[in-house]
Amino acid sequence: MTQCAITSKGPEFTMERTALYPGSFDPMTHGHADIIERGLRLFDRIIVGVAVNISKKPLFSLEERVGFLEARFPQAEVEIAHLDGLLVDEAKRLGCVAILRGIRNGSDFDYEFRMTCMNGHLAPELETVFLMADPEHLFVSSSLIKEVARFGGEITDFVPEDVAQALGERLGDQ
């Protein structure tokens, strides 16, 4: 999509810059939301891609994970999509110029480094942009929140209300 700005040199047409923010989002947390909100300072549009990570067995269905994100981000600049195939192919199909990821610590960095090298090899035209996670969310992960919820701990500091409720219903009596 193109955008038009009137400058002192006349109208200037620029391409809208879209980033793809992929992840499992099982479920989404305030940490993910923070990355999306800050990503919107850099990009015109963010597509949040709910992807398949073959090494994870999700608690929530794809539709549920997409639904939590849609409820949290109703605005037009954030689109929620289901990613089916190879990340770089999906990013190109969706017209993205970059992949956006959050980094919390050194182990995230090691993992992201390998993924970025592979994605860069497969699609050199796509950049990966990292945002450092907000210090408040450095220790948060979806698995840890599920573990706390399973044992009846308080999770409302980490996830939106609808997610907290769904976690309580799904895990509360296990």
Ligand code: COA
């Ligand atoms: N705040 C809080 N938690 C965060 C966070 C943040 N800012 N950023 C990440 N996390 C957590 C997530 O909750 C998640 O926790 P969990 O492991 O307990 O579930 C963990 O960090 C990392 O997960 P996520 O960011 O969701 O990424 P992922 O590793 O599950 O996703 C894909 C990886 C989906 C991007 C990758 O598997 C992929 O690209 N798949 C498509 C197929 C493909 O192209 N594969 C080749 C890739 S080279």
